[in-house]
Amino acid sequence: TDCSKNPEILHMYERIIESYFTLSGQMRELRCSILLEELLLKLSEINDSSVSGTDILVQEMIHRIHSTPDRFISPKELADLYHVSIRTVSGRFKKVTGESIHQYQLKLKLNMAYDELPFNPDRPLRDFAISYGFYDEFQFSKLFKRQFGISPSERK
Structure with missing residues (x-):
C-alpha cells in the first residue's frame, strides 16, 4: 500500500x-x-x-501458486479446484493482482530463480528450469533474459 x-x-x-x-x-x-x-x-x-479487503478466493489461489513453484497451475485447474468458472477465477485474480494468473506465476518463478541463482552457481540451468515448472533450460533462459535483461548464466 x-x-x-x-x-x-x-x-x-x-x-x-x-x-x-x-x-x-x-x-x-x-x-x-x-x-x-x-x-x-x-x-x-x-x-x-x-x-x-482482498478477495479470499484470490488469497487461496496465490497461496496455492506459491506452494507449487515446480509447475504452472492453469486457470481451468483453479476453477475446478474452487468450483467456479474459469472466467470468475481469471477475472477476480486480475482484479486483485493486476496480472493474469499466468503472468503472475511467470513473474514469481523468474524472481525466485533470480534470487536463487547466485547461491547455486554449479547447479545446471536445466535443474533450475525443471524445478520452476519450465519446459527446458532454453525456454527458461529466454524468458529470464526477457524479464531481467541478462541471461541466467550471467546472473550466476
Missing part, C-alpha cells in the same frame, strides 16, 4: 525528524523510538486493512 501521500503518515514522519534534530541524548533516543513505534503500528494497521 502506498502511503506516500497519507497526511497522517507524513505528520508522524515529520515528528520523528523534528525530535531527532531538536532533542539530544536519552530524551532524543526515547522520543524517536516511541514515535517510530507509533509510525510502524500505523503502517501495519493500514497494511492490514488493505489486505483484509
